[in-house]
Amino acid sequence: MIIVCQKPLKILKISGITLFPFIFIRNLEDKKNKVLINHEKIHLRQQMEMLVIFFYIFYVVEYYYWLFRLKNPYQAYGQISFEREAYANEHDLNYLQKRKLWSFRKYL
Template structure:
């Protein structure tokens, strides 16, 4: 996937960053140079690309809803979404996407 993404600053965004294929949205200009945040979102872009985008969002939402039923807390439900588990686990590994296997997120179930 290379560097085929655009980073857009969205000041009213209620989260630090978000991957919305093929864009990365951040809520502050300072985050444009935050390698960890950008890498986290790049991992999500890869996940979205390999699932052909729309199925990613469907699986993301379903996983969140199942987690919400299990944990009864938004934060725990969010942090246990398999896509987030992979992104948080590997966000500091800047070369991760060069060596990442397809559907690596599946190992986080």
């Protein structure tokens, strides 16, 4: 895991994004935000499980599936199984120690 602070994230209005093996955060002080970092670490684990490229393919396909159904980009993002797992468990800082392989499937 490599954490990088990127000012361009301010344009996107997001706090962080994970592109294996990097976690890009908007502000340097976000490096201390344990919940945000945990959320992004969950994405790192998901990406490793799916051999990285399949994660991105599945993520984009799932996003467009939900976008087509819901006609709302924010709601579509919120329905992606990877995001649902990460948001549901981001406050549990021990989640990754007990997480089972391919746990995102229960959020499909």
